[in-house]
Amino acid sequence: MERLLQQLINGISLGSIYALIALGYTMVYGIIKLINFAHCDVYMIGAYVGYFCMSYFRLGLLPSLLIAMVVCMLLGVAIEKIAYKPLRNAARITVLITAIGVSLFLEYGTMFFVKAETRTYPPLTGLLARTFKSGSLVVSMQQIVIVGITVILMVLLQFIVKKTKIGKAMRAVSLDQDAAELMGISVDTTISCTFAIGSALAGAAGVLVGIYYNSINPLMGMTPGIKAFIAAVFGGIGLIPGAMIGGYFIGMVEVFVSGYGNSMFRDAVLYAILILILIVKPAGLLGKNVREKV
Amino acid sequence: MSRLNEHPVIKKAISLILTYVIVQLLISTNIISAYLQVTLATICINIILAVSLNLITGITGQFSLGHAGFMSIGAYLCAMIVLRMPTIPGFLLGVFAGAITAALVGCVVGLPTLRLRGDYLAIATLGMAEIIRVIFLNLEITNGAAGLSGIPKFVNWFWLFVFTAGTVIVISNFINSSHGRACISVREDEIAADAMGINTTKYKVMAFTFGAFCAGIAGALYASSFYFIEPSLFGFMKSIDVLVIVVLGGLGSISGSVLAAVLLAVISTLLQSFPEIRMVLYALLLIIIMLFRPQGLMGSKEITFNVFGKLGDMFASRKRRV
Amino acid sequence: MAILEIEKLSKSFGGLMAVSNVSMSLEPGELVGLIGPNGAGKTTVFNLLTGIYVPTSGTITLYRDGKEIKLQGQKPYNICKNGIARTFQNIRLFKDLTVIDNVRIAMHKNVGYGFFASIFHLPSYRKEEKKLTEKCMELLKIFKLDHKKDEYARNLPYGEQRHLEIARALATDPMLLLLDEPAAGMNPAETSQLTELICWIREKFNLTVLLIEHDMSLVMKICERIYVLDYGMVIAEGTPDEIRSNKRVIEAYLGEAVNDV
Numbered sequence: 083m084e085r086l087l088q089q090l091i092n093g094i095s096l097g098s099i100y101a102l103i104a105l106g107y108t109m110v111y112g113i114i115k116l117i118n119f120a121h122c123d124v125y126m127i128g129a130y131v132g133y134f135c136m137s138y139f140r141l142g143l144l145p146s147l148l149i150a151m152v153v154c155m156l157l158g159v160a161i162e163k164i165a166y167k168p169l170r171n172a173a174r175i176t177v178l179i180t181a182i183g184v185s186l187f188l189e190y191g192t193m194f195f196v197k198a199e200t201r202t203y204p205p206l207t208g209l210l211a212r213t214f215k216s217g218s219l220v221v222s223m224q225q226i227v228i229v230g231i232t233v234i235l236m237v238l239l240q241f242i243v244k245k246t247k248i249g250k251a252m253r254a255v256s257l258d259q260d261a262a263e264l265m266g267i268s269v270d271t272t273i274s275c276t277f278a279i280g281s282a283l284a285g286a287a288g289v290l291v292g293i294y295y296n297s298i299n300p301l302m303g304m305t306p307g308i309k310a311f312i313a314a315v316f317g318g319i320g321l322i323p324g325a326m327i328g329g330y331f332i333g334m335v336e337v338f339v340s341g342y343g344n345s346m347f348r349d350a351v352l353y354a355i356l357i358l359i360l361i362v363k364p365a366g367l368l369g370k371n372v373r374e375k376v
Numbered sequence: 377m378s379r380l381n382e383h384p385v386i387k388k389a390i391s392l393i394l395t396y397v398i399v400q401l402l403i404s405t406n407i408i409s410a411y412l413q414v415t416l417a418t419i420c421i422n423i424i425l426a427v428s429l430n431l432i433t434g435i436t437g438q439f440s441l442g443h444a445g446f447m448s449i450g451a452y453l454c455a456m457i458v459l460r461m462p463t464i465p466g467f468l469l470g471v472f473a474g475a476i477t478a479a480l481v482g483c484v485v486g487l488p489t490l491r492l493r494g495d496y497l498a499i500a501t502l503g504m505a506e507i508i509r510v511i512f513l514n515l516e517i518t519n520g521a522a523g524l525s526g527i528p529k530f531v532n533w534f535w536l537f538v539f540t541a542g543t544v545i546v547i548s549n550f551i552n553s554s555h556g557r558a559c560i561s562v563r564e565d566e567i568a569a570d571a572m573g574i575n576t577t578k579y580k581v582m583a584f585t586f587g588a589f590c591a592g593i594a595g596a597l598y599a600s601s602f603y604f605i606e607p608s609l610f611g612f613m614k615s616i617d618v619l620v621i622v623v624l625g626g627l628g629s630i631s632g633s634v635l636a637a638v639l640l641a642v643i644s645t646l647l648q649s650f651p652e653i654r655m656v657l658y659a660l661l662l663i664i665i666m667l668f669r670p671q672g673l674m675g676s677k678e679i680t681f682n683v684f685g686k687l688g689d690m691f692a693s694r695k696r697r698v
Numbered sequence: 699m700a701i702l703e704i705e706k707l708s709k710s711f712g713g714l715m716a717v718s719n720v721s722m723s724l725e726p727g728e729l730v731g732l733i734g735p736n737g738a739g740k741t742t743v744f745n746l747l748t749g750i751y752v753p754t755s756g757t758i759t760l761y762r763d764g765k766e767i768k769l770q771g772q773k774p775y776n777i778c779k780n781g782i783a784r785t786f787q788n789i790r791l792f793k794d795l796t797v798i799d800n801v802r803i804a805m806h807k808n809v810g811y812g813f814f815a816s817i818f819h820l821p822s823y824r825k826e827e828k829k830l831t832e833k834c835m836e837l838l839k840i841f842k843l844d845h846k847k848d849e850y851a852r853n854l855p856y857g858e859q860r861h862l863e864i865a866r867a868l869a870t871d872p873m874l875l876l877l878d879e880p881a882a883g884m885n886p887a888e889t890s891q892l893t894e895l896i897c898w899i900r901e902k903f904n905l906t907v908l909l910i911e912h913d914m915s916l917v918m919k920i921c922e923r924i925y926v927l928d929y930g931m932v933i934a935e936g937t938p939d940e941i942r943s944n945k946r947v948i949e950a951y952l953g954e955a956v957n958d959v
Contacts, residue, residue: 117495165663172670175439179623182616183662190655308502308612315499350510353503360500361488376567376741376750376786546817553816553823554802554809554830561803564792571748571786573778573807573870582813676794 084218089341090334095225097333098232099294102287103310104317104325105239106158106280112256112320113276115174119181120161122307123188124281128154128288129298130196136204143210143293147231150289151282158281159274167270185303193300200299203292228290235286236326239279243322248275256320309336312356318369327367396537403533412645413533417601419641420536421594424543426621426633428590431547433619434627434676435556436583437563438490439498443618445505446588448610449481450474450595452512455524455605467530467600471539474599475592481508482588483581490580505615513607523606524599531601539597543590548630550586559583563628624665626672631679636672700761701726701906702747702874707756707770709739709746716742718930720756724874729900729907731921733914733941735950739930740910741787744876748784749774762873779807783872785863787879787910793852797843797862800851801834804869834869840899841865857888861895868903875899877909881916889913893920918942926950 135146213222243249254262317324454470561569625632647654702724758769811822838844926934928950
């Protein structure tokens with residue numbers, strides 16, 4: 083029982099990170115129907131910005147997190163303006179290849195500047211390094227921070243999307259770009275804002291991953307990137323609650339398969355579940371299977 | 377009309393034989409060095425992969441991210457057979473066993489997943505490829521993460537040429553047939569195709585299986601060209617590499633895929649001299665080509681095949697075949 | 699003896715009855731109109747007949763060569779193979795393909811060579827392709843599209859796109875042709891030309907035709923019988939003259955008469 087609880091706690095903290103990354107994928111997908119491959123590298127850049135803030139400038143966790151989010155936000159907007167905007171009317175697969183190009187550029191560009199070696203994240207100190215034990219159950223302050231920050235960001239996101247003017251614009255553009263434009267919504271600004279918010283979340287996730295795994299490298303985005311994307315698809319891509327559910331689900335599956343089964347088969351189980359779910363629900367867990375009108 | 381009458385067939389045969397003889401001469405006279413022969417093998421394997429993925433994604437319109445999975449099946453089966461039967465018949469057996477197994481897996485995976493659309497299909501195929509990779513990673517017979525090494529090398533220019541030219545011809549023939557047109561109609565408008573009597577599921581699965589078969593051949597050639605295979609060679613990035621070639625060449629254009637495979641290999645070889653920024657330049661190039669030529673190098677057009685017959689016709693694009 | 703019998707056909711979309719209890723029957727060689735106000739469920743009936751939607755209840759029976767074929771629940775391509783072809787309200791041509799390829803694809807179900815003949819271009823491939831092309835050209839000539847065979851479908855003017863869609867449907871060699879608003883967006887001259895064409899192909903190909911149309915001049919002129927649909931139900935059935943004077947039909951189209959005025 084305690085073991086189950088422990089796995090649950092680990093699953094939630096890992097899932098939080100996946101959910102944060104998945105949100106960026108899902109928001110961008112929802113608005114321009116693009117699998118933004120570069121998203122996972124934005125998250126990697128976030129981790130590096132956090133790293134430099136904490137180790138070179140000796141900033142605390144919160145300021146580092148905020149700086150990472152701002153840098154990623156700018157980066158995300160820049161990527162959209164330079165690489166995706168000129169292709170707004172091109173075939174979707176073309177934009178996808180461009181996104182892969184951007185992704186490779188960020189990965190190997192970063193590698194060129196900071197070298198390929200893995201770096202150790204500065205350890206948290208003081209209160210943040212504490213752990214709480216109850217029997218064999220261990221909860222670290224670190225995990226609480228990760229889950230806490232994620233929840234705060236998600237609530238904030240829900241608030242932005244549901245209650246603010248820009249959120250309304252985002253929802254309108256994702257439903258029908260042309261109609262939104264005719265109603266006086268600036269599509270370009272709205273798409274930029276979506277990238278800004280999604281990338282900021284990725285930046286936060288980067289810093290949180292840094293403190294969770296303690297090590298970062300320029301190619302760290304790939305695997306979590308794919309998994310977060312799967313999380314988004316799993317929940318029903320384009321749907322914000324879907325990405326959250328998907329993220330936590332993937333985190334749980336990973337932790338439980340590693341804990342109770344063979345960790346070598348962890349990813350295979352993950353993908354098998356994904357394929358099964360898609361066969362049963364072709365549009366993801368929360369997605370509606372919209373039939374084309376004939 | 378892209379219909380064949382006797383004349384173009386002969387032209388085609390002559391240009392094929394000439395291509396073979398010229399490259400063979402260049403190899404014999406060592407103008408194509410051992411180092412460049414590696415590039416040659418890579419080009420041929422990538423052509424097979426790209427053309428077969430083009431059949432699935434460009435022609436039939438089914439977005440697949442799992443091509444490396446089929447390739448790995450061909451590679452492992454061929455490697456395991458050749459290691460036990462290090463002879464030419466053993467090699468050929470390996471190639472066909474690999475290709476047929478890949479096709480079977482393609483068919484079994486395709487039947488349930490091909491009813492998914494667009495990105496959902498992409499993710500399902502990606503998952504399929506990853507599952508295959510994890511299986512190879514954990515099997516004893518495939519030697520897990522360490523992979524198989526010391527695979528006897530049987531692939532030379534002759535076999536590369538036979539399989540590459542064979543795949544390209546067979547797939548372009550298919551596209552120019554009624555069955556190929558049925559696949560194209562699925563891409564164009566699935567509902568209309570269905571209403572016009574096309575069993576859309578059948579043709580999606582057919583294209584997927586056929587593509588998987590060819591990817592299996594490519595994998596087998598890879599195993600017997602490069603001595604060594606391991607699961608990580610056939611990861612997600614390999615599928616992406618193939619997709620990049622297809623989109624760069626132009627979705628639906630077979631000659632575009634061939635051209636892009638050659639071009640990327642050449643670029644990659646040239647960039648070898650800048651190891652530090654090789655990938656950065658490659659990425660930049662990719663972005664720039666896509667920004668300025670979003671439809672790919674060839675769009676969906678084809679170039680005439682009879683390069684040697686009429687040089688003047690070389691760039692005069694033949695009437696769209698698809 | 700009817701060629702098509704529809705009995706108590708219903709389709710609901712999440713509680714909304716788009717088509718309810720529709721019964722119709724078509725005699726061989728008849729030209730029947732299906733009319734009704736917007737949203738009455740006409741296209742849904744077509745979608746049910748062609749298998750794009752699966753009916754919630756009811757049966758569709760096709761009588762072919764003395765056999766009874768149940769169509770409900772069958773896949774669209776099977777229904778097409780059984781001899782029902784259609785056009786679409788919002789033209790669904792294969793826009794990026796040539797005119798001739800559009801027609802050739804529709805002939806695919808009758809192509810007599812297999813996978814291996816297609817990848818190796820065996821003699822059977824050549825023979826069949828030649829036959830296929832000839833048949834396509836014959837069909838295109840009827841619609842005066844033969845000189846545009848290599849044009850992309852999307853580049854054709856609107857009227858010709860409508861014609862090509864009918865040609866494509868005929869290429870599947872149907873016994874029953876369903877036309878969904880064939881005259882939509884056409885001017886009176888084009889409409890009258892189309893009217894003649896429909897009558898002519900019915901004779902030539904020995905077809906039964908069911909058509910949805912809003913252009914009453916066309917419907918009243920060529921249809922032998924008319925079904926009127928409103929709110930998913932058949933509210934009237936009869937000859938054009940009967941329909942013209944039917945009170946319920948007039949109400950459905952114009953609203954109820956206000957007696958006080």
